Every structure is written in C-alpha cells, then in structure tokens.
Amino acid sequence: MRTRSMLAAAALAGGAVLATVIPAQAEEADAGETVPAAAVVLSHNYRHAEYDGSIYYVTGSYGCDNSTDIDWSVGDIVNSWNDKISSVKSFSKCTSMLHENNYFRGASLGFFKNRQHLGDMNDETSSIRLR
Ligand SMILES: [Ca+2]
Numbered sequence: 001m002r003t004r005s006m007l008a009a010a011a012l013a014g015g016a017v018l019a020t021v022i023p024a025q026a027e028e029a030d031a032g033e034t035v036p037a038a039a040v041v042l043s044h045n046y047r048h049a050e051y052d053g054s055i056y057y058v059t060g061s062y063g064c065d066n067s068t069d070i071d072w073s074v075g076d077i078v079n080s081w082n083d084k085i086s087s088v089k090s091f092s093k094c095t096s097m098l099h100e101n102n103y104f105r106g107a108s109l110g111f112f113k114n115r116q117h118l119g120d121m122n123d124e125t126s127s128i129r130l131r
C-alpha cells in the first residue's frame with residue numbers, strides 16, 4: 001500500500017512520478033474528477049457500443065510498458081458505471097481486460113486494444129486491468 005499512497009501524494013502535488021515506480025495496482029481517476037496535469041489517459045470506456053455515449057476515463061501517471069505484468073487496475077468501478085460499459089478503447093500502449101465482478105473475479109474479456117462490442121461482457125464490467 002506504500003506504493004499507492006506515494007502515487008496519490010505525487011498526483012495531488014502535481015509532481016512527476018518516478019518512472020522506476022511500477023505499481024501492481026493503482027487507482028483510476030473517476031469520471032468527473034479533476035485529472036492531475038501529469039496524468040495520461042489509459043482507456044476510454046463507453047456507455048454504449050461502437051464508442052458511443054458518455055465515457056468513463058481511466059488515467060494513470062504514465063502509460064503501459066512492454067512487459068506482461070499488470071500496469072494499472074481499477075478494482076471496483078464507481079457505482080454509476082458498474083455494469084454499464086459497452087465498448088472500450090485503450091491508449092498509451094495499454095491493452096484492457098474487463099472482469100465481471102469486482103477485484104478481477106468472474107468472467108473476463110481481454111487483453112485487447114479496442115472492442116466496439118463486448119458480447120457476453122456487455123453491461124457486466126465491474127473491474128478493469130490494464131497492461
Ligand atoms: Ca452500456
């Protein structure tokens with residue numbers, strides 16, 4: 001948890017996060033929150049299929065890398081977006097995996113770059129991992 005609190009403090013201060021700090025987990029900025037100046041967009045998660053409707057943004061202090069470990073995750077999607085996501089675009093070298101239940105349990109779909117239809121995972125996503 002030390003890594004998470006350090007990252008949060010750095011984000012609040014608007015400071016640069018050391019590139020050598022690679023968290024296993026990190027918090028997203030919920031849609032509507034003020035995004036720190038240093039944040040990069042990791043994914044757009046759309047309310048509707050085919051990249052339509054409002055967007056739930058997942059951001060981080062930096063993008064994903066080339067290794068297969070998880071770079072960022074959202075363990076428990078904010079209530080207003082739980083079971084609502086219908087299409088996804090990933091950015092900053094990331095790919096997305098969607099999970100049916102919180103904390104990466106249940107059915108999953110991924111890792112993928114972009115999906116305009118989510119099939120059985122439509123309106124089911126409760127947590128997200130990015131790598
Ligand atoms: Ca939806």
Ligand SMILES: [Ca+2]
Nearest residue numbers: 100124125126
């Ligand atoms: Ca769910």
